[in-house]
Amino acid sequence: MKFYNTLTRRLEEFRPIEKGKVGLYTCGPTVYDYPHIGNYRSYVFEDLVKRFLLFAGLRVHHVMNITDIDDKTIRKAGELGVPLAEVTQKYIDAFHADLRTLNILPADVYPRATAHIPEMVSLISSLLDKGFAYEKDGSVYFSIERFPGYGRLANIERGNLKPAAAATHDADEYEKEAVQDFVLWKGKKPGEPYWPAAFGEGRPGWHIECSAMSMKYLGPHFDIHMGGVDNIFPHHENEIAQSECANGMTFVNYWLHCQHLIVDNKKMSKSLGNFHTLADLLQRGCDPMAVRYLLISAHYRKLLNFTFDSLEMAGQALARIKNFDFSLKSIHNPGEADPETAGLIAAAEKAFAGHLADDLNISGALGALFDFITKTNQRMTNLKQKDAVQVLAFLHRLNSVLGVLDAAEEKPLDxxxxxxxxxxxxxxxxxxxxxxxxxxxxxxxxxxxxxxxxxxxxxxxx
RNA sequence: GGCGGCGUAGCCAAGUGGUAAGGCAGCGCUCUGCAAAAGCGUUAUUCAUCGGUUCAAAUCCGGUCGCCGCCUCCA
Structure with a gap:
């Protein structure tokens, strides 16, 4: 199977580091508010990739971090006047509930930043020892000029910053040697949570947590790292810098990034106010499986425009699959299976898997499924129960990748x-x-x- | 200013050199008490636009127009 690797900007054949196994890290939420469905486009996409890897027979070890300490979570707790942990727990619970609603397979580990401070402190110490980081006024910064590979992932040349951005660039409360250096450890400030460290009390910067936690659970070198395109720079670029400087080896082999969900031709975002949460949609009576179908139905590297019309269309397309499933379950004719059934299944499975193996060409894969549905519907009246059983098993095998058929719907009538x-x-x-x-x-x-x-x-x- | 992406039927969307998948919506028909589901037929001589390369281009090259993203927290 091939994936488009952001790092090399080309399609590459996927080869796991260890045969049959995949180490997978995906950037999780910052738990200061409810995510919107644009955020979930990434998580649903990552779920599709993971399910396809499993479908292909690989064992996947999946780690998704939870950022429960940063400026936003601290601010939120301050606004509400409650302890930080209370705020973050509320949104962590809500996040997991949404994942279940969208039928996203759980990660193996959901490490929280606040539970891994010693690992981050140790990583920062190592970067200081090796001369990649420096202290200034109680904070610690990574010096990007000491890492020649900096900018490779995002394809950014140093010195090519937008003039205006460079000038106004974050004159923030922290002093740095170079304007583009990023903070590893923020010195203690009044009213903020802090932890002890050899280089002074304080709290971790955002980027260091992903390096420390991925390293702990997946090792210094693992297979796939995913996230939204807006994480490419600076977050993932910084992760590479920190991890590779600390460990002296390649950090991640394949970087996959999901494009944005847009609304009226603009990125869906909190700041523009043009977002819907999953709860909003459910309240309007939308089917969560239709939401999932819509979010996976366009190629992950293309913009996807969210409209209620397209959600309706997704629901209709999904209904065709559900009707097919339904019809098959109603077949009880005795007799031997038609040999043609197995042939059609084999051809459809090959086409489906082939398209997904081509950098997750979901449209092609769904096309193969719908072609199969049409062909089988044409034969439906002649099918025996033995055919139907085979076809249903196949459909559910495909659904192990798509995750759009909801088993919970099959409740008996009262x-x-x-x-x-x-x-x-x-x-x-x-x-x-x-x-x-x-x-x-x-x-x-x-x-x-x-x-x-x-x-x-x-x-x-x- | 730098880097990158997108523009395919009413809508959504595959297809990266060999003559336009699939889904939704629409129309006609079959089946049906009526529905629903399903089936059959129909729906782009054309892929933003102009020019070039080629026996052959939606696909390659160049120009133009329109839209978007990143370079700052962000899925």
Whole structure:
């Protein structure tokens, strides 16, 4: 399989460091507020990659950090007048709930920054010892001029900064030798949390946490690091600088970055106010699986424009897959399976996997799935239960990658509804269609859709 | 100022040299008590635009127009 590596700006064949295993690090949330669905585009994309690696038979060790100490979390706690840990725990819980709602597989570890301060202190000490960092007024900075590879990931030449940006660049409260140097350790300030360190009390900078925690759980050199494109610079660039200077070896082999979700041609962001949280969408009655489908349905390196129309279309496309699943489950014909079934499955699986192996070409993969659905629907009336079982197993194998079919929907009906359906059947037999339609409308209002088929009445949740 | 991306039917979106996947929406038909689902047919001589290379270009090269991102916290 091939991935587009931001570091080399080309498609590269993926080769794990250790055969059959993948070390995967993804940048997690800063827990000062609810994420919006633009944030979730990245997490859902990362989930797709992870699921595809698993589908391909690889064992994945996935680490996602939680940033629970930084300027924003401190500010939020100050505004609310509650302890930092109380604020961060609230948003951590909310984050995990959203991940479940979007059917995102959990990471193996969710390390929190505040639980790894000693590791960061030790890493900073090492950078100081090796001469890549310096202290100034109680803070510690990384000196980018001492790392020749700086700027390679983001393709930024030093000295090519926007003149205006360079001039006004963060004259912040911290003193640095060079304007582009970044902070590893922020000296203690009144009213802020702090931890002890050989180089003075204080708290970690944002970038150092990802280096320290990825190193702890994945080692100094691992396979894949992912995040949103806006993390390329400076965050990931800085991670590379810190990690490679401390360890003297390559940090990460493959860097994958997900493009932004946009709204009205503008990046969805908190500052522009043009965002929706997952809770907002659920409150409007949107199906979370349609949200997931929409977020994965465009190629990850292209902008995706969010509209309620496109969410509606995603829901309709998903409905085609669900109807297919539904039809297959209704087949109980006896007899031997048609040999053609296995052939069609093999061809579709090859096409599906082939497209995903081509830098996650999801459109191609979905095209292969829909082609298969159409072909199988054409054969549907002749299929035996033995065919249906094979096809269902295949569909669910593909869904192990897509994650858009929600198993939780398959709850049995309660007795009252069963009774209504029976009543309606009796009315239909008696040609009392008015009553039959009234019952159907009543059930529809409760989210149960009835379908009359040659095999008898079927139902599904809307 | 530097770096990078995008522009394919009503909408979404694949396709990077060989003659336009797929999804949604629409229209006609089949099935059906009516629906729903499903099927069949139909929906871009054309890929922002101009020019070039080639037997052949949406795909390569150059120009133009429009839009966006990064260079500062940000998925």
């Amino acid at each position: 007795a009252v509804i069963e009774e209504k359906i029976g009543e309606r059947e009796a009315a239909r037999k008696a040609k009392n269609f008015k009553k039959a339609d009234a019952i159907r409308a009543e059930l529809k209002a409760r989210g149960i859709v009835l379908m009359d088929t040659p095999d008898g009445v079927k139902w599904k949740k809307e």
